[in-house]
Amino acid sequence: MRRRFSLTAWIWLLLAAAYFMIPLIATLLFSLKDDQTGKCCSLGAYGFVLHDPQFWTTIRVSFVLSLETIAISLVLFVPTIYWVHLKLPRLRPVIGFLALIPFVVPPIVLVVGLLNLYKGAPGWFYAKPYGFLVAAYVILAFPYMYFALDAGFRAIPLHTLTEASQSLGASWRTTLGRVILPNIRVAALGGSFLTLAIVMGEFTIASLSAFNTFPTYIQLINESKAYEAAALSLMSFGITWAAMIALLLVGRGRPGRPAQVAGAR
């Protein structure tokens, strides 16, 4: 039974397209307005942004933060989830439940707790974004990393691979690094790109703990320069796009969609 095209379906899809496209097109038009005359079209806003050293500093900070978050998340979660799947299957629901906890603890609450708790911590941790912020971002990334990795581990014959590798005399480190890791590469990359999108867009924690990252820079510009802020918003949208496209390309042709929802509200 092949159904013909349905008018209502198309109306809904067109309305959705309008709602989702109009703000993007409007932001583009807005960003092209001239600073002096307010008329189209000038690339002045983009020029200003690209010549602002603050832009390059903050985007670099955010990028380094995401790489660091990804590295720590992988080092922490891959061996743990591997170990739990291999030796402690009864612990799996417990970790799965823990992965839901960050949803109950909003970022605004988490940052309040972290600031209170680590007020007296040494400067290299508390006063540096690469310490304090990364510690919080690993928690934010945990659910997305966990669900991606858990699905990855479930899809491979973990016990067989481990036993085969150890029968051939491999150590735990070799087994994990050269047998297991290549097999869950897609899941690990998927989780990593989601984490990248989260960290590049995270504002709440960075702003409350007074660190300058890319999103706080956008807010700073937002308060004083309208056209430049529009240009930055589009760039930020582009970064999210790039991360999601990478996520899709990596997962192409694999059964099961990777999780696609991050959380930088």
Place this chain on the structure above:
Amino acid sequence: MADDLRLATQTQAAGALRPDTVSGRRRLRLAWLGTLPFFAYALAFLFVPAGEVMVGAFKGAHGGATLHHVRETLHQPYLHEYWLTIKVSLITAAGGAVLGLLIAYAAIREGTPRFIRTALTTFAGVAANFAGIPLAFAFIATLGTIGVVTSFLRDHLGYDPYAHGFTLFGERGVEIVYLYFQIPLMILVIAPAIDGLRREWREASSNLGASSLQFWRYVGLPILMPSILGAFILLFGNSFSAYATAYGLTGGGLPLIPITIGYYYTGNVLSDPHLAQALAFGMFVVLAVMMLLYIPLQRRTARWMR
């Protein structure tokens, strides 16, 4: 004789190869050590900070336990702020759920070209993550006082929405903007459930003479309902904890609970930090109730998704 020997070696070999059957208990206990770094991390950066907030909510300004702050959050203006936050979350969760369901179904149903579905889910993946300050600014550039759409309406159609009581920077405006990440989130969450509606069910019901409306009333919606409710709760929590988008949009002008907590912490208002912790405690309670509703629903959904 030869058989006996083989049997004996087999038993011995099995015992030698599986030492864990002999000392199973001890090995298992050691295996727990492998998860220690993970639990230590979660404890240090999630549970203890969260616990700190909960305990802080019950602490007095000069130490000692008190219910003072928690009781204060149950009075004005905080009660109103909680209600506002819950109202915004309920409206955007309901709106996002209904619109997301309709759009997802329109894209997935037969007769719609396949590429539309791929395009929609890809875009939903981006839009669900495109939130916070940039999203707020995209809407300011669109529907703000000098936004592109506002200017167009004013200059070309002679209709000024701001002269007719509309403002992007109030409750209604925040709801319009939140839908930009709520609808895509719903599409992502509900698409697998819609895929799970088997074509055979639709055909069977139409063979038995059911109309399209009857199919949805008696088959489609009851099957989708646990997923829809689960998604609704996810969407509720999503906008309940949102801070960046509302902050970017209203600059803290709309007193949602996360905004108020942020206010107390950035030092804009001199106040007792324990009050902010009490407000955060209230957020926990609301979200924990939602999560307790979510888990059984999730379990029921899983039964249908097989």
